[in-house]
Amino acid sequence: MPKTPLQLIQRCHSTPTVSCSQCRLASICLPISLHVEDVDRVDSIIQRGRPLQKGDYLYHAQDKFHAVYAVRSGTVKTIASTNDGKEQVTGFYLPGEILGLDGVATNVHTNSAIALETSAVCEIPFDKLDELGAHIPNLHRHMFRLMGREIGTEQQLITLLSKSNADERVATLLLSISSRNGRRNLSVTSFRLPMSRADLGNYLGLTVETVSRTLSRFQKQGLIEADKKEITITNLDALRKLADISLFDCA
């Protein structure tokens, strides 16, 4: 039975076509191959969620956990709240990425997920996915990889927060967003930062002011051009030299 190379589906996903009417799990997750009929089986349990507007909650902390979510378009952030009311942005999720894996441990979401802009999200019931795994041998391993990747990403963020200064943090995040947009190795590349300076700062453990200042300085130094949320990386090598820790580049 022929395998479905990921490349194909992924291309379909990054430039959506009519035929790609449903999210395809295989295209969202890590690069392994599934049998064609398995891809279909997996896809059949995926629900297309209603579109999210900016500020809409996908789920709240304390909600019962029943599904993970794949971002089709737009951007979603996850935040965790501490006892004393502080909020920590724990992740940004771009198209093709999976969120909602918090909650697997306790069956309750520990984060809230909020759309940063108009977004489309697919819902993947976790129990059904788990059941399907009994018939599709690779699927469980696949899900483990998914969670393992989340662990890896978080460890890199921990290192970043623990060991880096403001320049390194901001540079790292710019490179991360850029490469997750598929602009991995272009020497000059521009993209949109979908989140506010406040969200950026919160995620990176910095204040709004520091983020803003750092971006301004990067611009003066000719590393980037920044117009509000539109960013152009003009000196990739210099930016890379700043960001010794590569966030999200693991897999």
Next chain:
Amino acid sequence: MPKTPLQLIQRCHSTPTVSCSQCRLASICLPISLHVEDVDRVDSIIQRGRPLQKGDYLYHAQDKFHAVYAVRSGTVKTIASTNDGKEQVTGFYLPGEILGLDGVATNVHTNSAIALETSAVCEIPFDKLDELGAHIPNLHRHMFRLMGREIGTEQQLITLLSKSNADERVATLLLSISSRNGRRNLSVTSFRLPMSRADLGNYLGLTVETVSRTLSRFQKQGLIEADKKEITITNLDALRKLADISLFDCA
């Protein structure tokens, strides 16, 4: 078929007896019940590793991933190295805890694991565990919980690193180690910090000096008594008030 309540095995684990000659997975992981024969099946794939001396590596970063490890006695730390040679302590693992889940995503460990003192560790081949899951329905879900817990723990550390000052960080860690030692709600409790001040600081994103100063001040304020690595919490409530973020208390 009767279920094996976790309580029983766990008690066996925390005060090892002759009959508990092998680590029992069920006793190490999250509180779910397995059928008795399933517990045996799972245990049958577990290898008892050779004892580790202080400073010994359990595995190195870049090693091929083939197993996760359960700490039976002693303490193990995991560290991640950045491109430019900095090292980040990503976790401390006490008896009954599982490490090695980094590497699930890429089949290569991204951390190194090092014994902080003489330690005994069991090796659980991941592939075999995964295979067993086909016969033991709960097992896969169990492993998901395990990884989900790791994700939760890391998110709490991220919040701690991003939002807290030195006092909060140190207080949080003390409470975490204390409760993981089983001294959860005793108003006066003492325990041993198995890691050096340097490791503590590295983990918490602080310098050795700051850790030392903070502990000294806690002592002056009557929150704790500290004699080198021996710690006694003398004012639990005050310490709790400092540490708004509860590390490792999720599950």
Next chain:
DNA sequence: CTACTCTCTTGACCCACATCAAAGCCGGCG
């Protein structure tokens, strides 16, 4: 016993980033 090393503690100083403050920019709406 001394000498050496490693870890921990304490003090003095300094700097990166937080905080406080103010002004610019932009979109929405009456």
Next chain:
DNA sequence: CGCCGGCTTTGATGTGGGTCAAGAGAGTAG
């Protein structure tokens, strides 16, 4: 149009914790 509220930028000032330096213990080897 002009007003208002949110987001961003920039400047001025303050401070928590990093850095540097010097001892103090404690363990180990000789």
